[in-house]
Amino acid sequence: MPAGRGKTAIGNFAQCKKCKKTLFSAEFLEALWICHHCGHHHRLSSEQRIACTFDEGSFVELDAELASEDPLQFPEYADKIQIATEKTGLNDGVISGRAKIDGMPVVAAIADFSFMGGSMGSVGGEKITRTLERGVDDRCPVVIFCASGGARMQEGLLSLMQMPKTTAAVQRCNENGIPYIAVFTDPTMAGVLASYASVADVILAEPKALVGFAGARVSKQAQVVKPPSDFQTAEFVARAGMLDKIVDRRELRGTLVALVKILGAHLRKGAKSG
Amino acid sequence: MAKTWKEWEKPVLELEELIEKLRVLIDAEADATKKKELHVRLEEFEKRRDNFIKVRYSRLGAWEKVLLARAEPRPYTLDYIANIFTDFTELDGDRRMGADHALVVGPAAMLDGRPVMIVGHQKGRDIQQRAYRNFAMCKPEGYRKAMRMFDMADRFGMPIITFIDTPAADPGVESEMRGISEAIAASMLKMFELTVPVVSVVIGEGGSGGAIGIGVANKVYMQEHAIYSVIPPEGCAAILWRDPTKGAEAAAALQLTAQSAMELELIDEILEEPFGGAHRDPVEAAVTVKETLVAALADLDKVPPKKLKEQRYDRYRKMGRFQTA
Numbered sequence: 122m123p124a125g126r127g128k129t130a131i132g133n134f135a136q137c138k139k140c141k142k143t144l145f146s147a148e149f150l151e152a153l154w155i156c157h158h159c160g161h162h163h164r165l166s167s168e169q170r171i172a173c174t175f176d177e178g179s180f181v182e183l184d185a186e187l188a189s190e191d192p193l194q195f196p197e198y199a200d201k202i203q204i205a206t207e208k209t210g211l212n213d214g215v216i217s218g219r220a221k222i223d224g225m226p227v228v229a230a231i232a233d234f235s236f237m238g239g240s241m242g243s244v245g246g247e248k249i250t251r252t253l254e255r256g257v258d259d260r261c262p263v264v265i266f267c268a269s270g271g272a273r274m275q276e277g278l279l280s281l282m283q284m285p286k287t288t289a290a291v292q293r294c295n296e297n298g299i300p301y302i303a304v305f306t307d308p309t310m311a312g313v314l315a316s317y318a319s320v321a322d323v324i325l326a327e328p329k330a331l332v333g334f335a336g337a338r339v340s341k342q343a344q345v346v347k348p349p350s351d352f353q354t355a356e357f358v359a360r361a362g363m364l365d366k367i368v369d370r371r372e373l374r375g376t377l378v379a380l381v382k383i384l385g386a387h388l389r390k391g392a393k394s395g
Numbered sequence: 396m397a398k399t400w401k402e403w404e405k406p407v408l409e410l411e412e413l414i415e416k417l418r419v420l421i422d423a424e425a426d427a428t429k430k431k432e433l434h435v436r437l438e439e440f441e442k443r444r445d446n447f448i449k450v451r452y453s454r455l456g457a458w459e460k461v462l463l464a465r466a467e468p469r470p471y472t473l474d475y476i477a478n479i480f481t482d483f484t485e486l487d488g489d490r491r492m493g494a495d496h497a498l499v500v501g502p503a504a505m506l507d508g509r510p511v512m513i514v515g516h517q518k519g520r521d522i523q524q525r526a527y528r529n530f531a532m533c534k535p536e537g538y539r540k541a542m543r544m545f546d547m548a549d550r551f552g553m554p555i556i557t558f559i560d561t562p563a564a565d566p567g568v569e570s571e572m573r574g575i576s577e578a579i580a581a582s583m584l585k586m587f588e589l590t591v592p593v594v595s596v597v598i599g600e601g602g603s604g605g606a607i608g609i610g611v612a613n614k615v616y617m618q619e620h621a622i623y624s625v626i627p628p629e630g631c632a633a634i635l636w637r638d639p640t641k642g643a644e645a646a647a648a649l650q651l652t653a654q655s656a657m658e659l660e661l662i663d664e665i666l667e668e669p670f671g672g673a674h675r676d677p678v679e680a681a682v683t684v685k686e687t688l689v690a691a692l693a694d695l696d697k698v699p700p701k702k703l704k705e706q707r708y709d710r711y712r713k714m715g716r717f718q719t720a
Binding site (some may be wrong): 314 | 396523564566567569570571573575576577580583586587588604607608610613623624626630631634640648649650651655656659668676707708714715716717718719720
């Protein structure tokens, strides 16, 4: 499995970002960037995520040409996009395309936090929408990996409108019987959580992923009730009944395979007979 | 830079206070000549006030719009309901866990007797009312109550009218525990399912997710001095410059005015406000809103139910600016 961009490993050794303990690079890679001391799930680049989720070589990227404009001429936005593009080699924080998982076709989108915090602007919203619409067109399940700080403020109201736009596409999947599975990875916040992410048929999450509506600063200011120690983590959100299952990254592919197989069975049958 | 609407309008408010005092004096004055003299003074003052308003309102920046959108005397949802509709019955409760008074909902009739469903954020003017309304910040139960109304309206074929006026959705711990994000997302999703006309008017603050949670419509209007933003300007300033006092700079950068929303083709029309803002004449402000609603519903009546849903999808589908290089 390729380490890819954004790897924490350098040479033979790596260090856990959480517990700071030393890890053998080879073992770290084998464990899908989970620290074997503390279990911390390190953030993955979209490339790493694709590699450890879908059948080898099956992912075909689409809509890669979509790139941000600077519609508001927002301070420093153009520079930030340029820096993010140079750093990641991507045009946006959402990668979308078609893939196979255990031989079954899926439509997928993978958020990449390293591109401006995975924030959703016009491009991110468009790619997510196209992904969901493609699920309807292809008649195959949709899998979306979320990783985002929320809506991208540099595109102002245009970013906010990506919330209804993407949610509308989920509604299209619903009425066409297209299963949509969302995976909350660290972090899944604000405008993304409050739109397409939260209305998936099935919601999985990685352990300890930050999941919440209001930014930590805002939320703390507004506290009347004392937050529990695991406030805004996947565990907290699961207890609240807002997601289905927290899954260790090493078991995530298997869980997705089972869900796609069962929830998407009606679609594959249709494809054979039609 | 003024921090509140009162601070910004201080010169005008002072003049208005003087004018009020003069009126009392005139009423009390028995002597006809003196009365006439005072009248001349009064007219002078009124002229000065009007000039003041004219000049100040002709060069409103984004930040001044923020202050006006938040102004306490600005008409709120219940004021519009009182001035536009009859037979309003406020309904309450999400039938899940609680009541949320940041949102006012219920059926009413337009003046021509036509039944409609109303859903709107409600602010409070004094401390007690503000606490009762939670500053118009909805909790999950607010959006779930709204969804109840959307369902009911859809079943009974009633058009839905939503009034948007919220700083944000409630960011507290309890809201997180009860799934504020899911509630907003589910409410938007529900609005995309509807086969009745939905019309939205931003009457004050269109505060990000809190606003769009009841803001998915076939037609969206913004009042002249209303704002609509992805993030509060102070929050934006805190993130960008680590300085929440730079709200004015952030407001300008965010382009949160009705005029910008129109240029970005995100709303259908800007509703003109009375001279000096909606708070100077709530009744006249309501007339404009009423006329707009009547015209909008007449337009949407011509669209078959299934098409209404499609039109709503298409409306949002095309929002966004990007390049395909």
